[in-house]
Amino acid sequence: MSKALPVKSEKKHIIGHEGLRPLVLAIVIGTVGGFVFNWLKMPLAWMLGACVFSTIAAFSGLRIGMNARLRQGMVIIMGVLLGSGFSPDLIHQLGKWVVSLAVMTGMTTTGASLSYFWFRRFTMWDKVTCYFAAMPGGLNDMTIMGGAMGGQERAIALAHALRILTVVLTIPVWYRLVSGTQTSVLTMPHPTHNDWRDWAILIACGLIGAVVGRVLRMPAAFMMGPMLMSAIAHLSGFTDSKPPGELVAAAQVVVGCGIGCRFVGTALNQLHKEIGASIGAAVLLIGCAVAFAExxxxxxxxxxxxxxxxYAPGGFAEMSLIGLALGVEVAMVATHHLFRLFLIILTSPFVSRFVLTRGR
Structure with missing residues (x-):
């Protein structure tokens, strides 16, 4: 039998503890973390600092929480920002991306298989739980699907939360230590000439995109919809504006706190084996991503x-933001992560039936 996993709020729109005080405390802690990491000149400082400080707070037993609806609102801002990174030049890259996406398919299959056997070896989780915990993407979707098929939802959520945390902490720090990257969202060039028309277009991209993404049931709908609308607006030349850096920093703090709040109620001394196995699986996926990227x-x-x-096995929002902060091709990063999300979500229910019925 596996050990009991942390009990969190049963309300879907709450991550961690419910209430205004836990939310305010989380944001205050996350903001302090953002200032500290920005002072240290870390890339993606505001999200990374908020993530680290709120995770420490969660493991320390502080009553912190995040409202998922607030996070969704901030993710809309991120989507609009990411869409502004699309340019006509990306059309010339599509041919190379076909090869890259094909390789990613093989990488996803390889990484998921290695993670599945890793979890089977180092945890007491059942097959269903191990399978959905092993997928390199889709935290919410894999948790819901796994639970519907009889898996342990909290175990799956724990594995995915630790996967994202490990990737978010590893890759930016690696670039900071090895490459000396010091990019912060507040030092990135942002147009300062936004007039009422620019603001109207940005707001429309966010609101309409969120509705479209939701209606069409897109993966990561509150980021993908606004990102697509913003990309269309920027590719069409309607605007070249972006959300201001201060607003983006605030959004990063909320997103980072949302990651940390997922560990509320997690006891290191009771779940050290499962936590260690989840971090190990994340490292396997990172190694697989680097090998296939080469x-x-x-x-x-x-x-x-x-x-x-x-290729990195982080969340769509988190990896796209890291790409933006490091100055790499955000359109390529976002497109690949969306492709992987679609691949995982569309194939997991069918592949799982084959994998989980073997040996019965």
Whole structure:
């Protein structure tokens, strides 16, 4: 029998503890973390700092929480910002992306298989739980699907949350230590000439995109919809504006706190084996991503940095933001992560039936 997993709020729109005080405390802690990491000149400082500080707070037993609806609102801002990174030049890259996406399909299958057997070896989780915990993407979707098929929802959520946390902490720090990257969202060039028309277009992209993404049931709808609308607006030349850096920093703090709040109620001394196994699986996926990125770089000549970020097993929002902060091709990173989300979500229910019925 596996150990009991942390009990969190049963309300779907709450991550961690419910209430205004836990939310305010989380944001205050996350903001302090953002200031500290920005002072240290870390890339993606505001999200990374908020993520680290709120995770420490969660493991320390502080009553912090995040409202998922607030997070969704901030993710809309991120989607509009990411869409502004699309340019007509990306059309010339589509041919190379076909090869890269094909390699990603093989990488996703390989990484998921290795993670599945890793979880089977180092945890007491059942097959269903191990399978959906092993997928390199789709935290919410895999948790819901796994639970519907009889898996342990909290175990799956724990594995995916630790996967994202490990990737978010590893890749930016690696670039900071090895490459000396110091990009912060507040030092990135943002147009300062936004007039009422620019603001109207940006707001429309966010609101209409969120509705379209929701109605069409897109993966990561509140980011993908606004990103597509913003990309269309920028590719069509309607605007070249972006959300201001201060607003983007605030959005990063909320997104980072949302990651940390997922660990509320997690006891290190009770779940050390499951936590260790989840971090180990994340490291396996990162290694797999780097290896396949090297292969793609050799085949296509695509930027190794952009390819690593495109293949890295982090969340769609988090990896796209890291790409933006590091100055790599955000359109490529976002497109690859969306492709992987579609691939995982569309194939998991069918593949799982084959995998989970073997040996019965």
């Amino acid at each position: 292969l793609t770089h050799a085949l296509t000549g695509l930027s190794i940095d952009a390819t690593v970020l495109s």
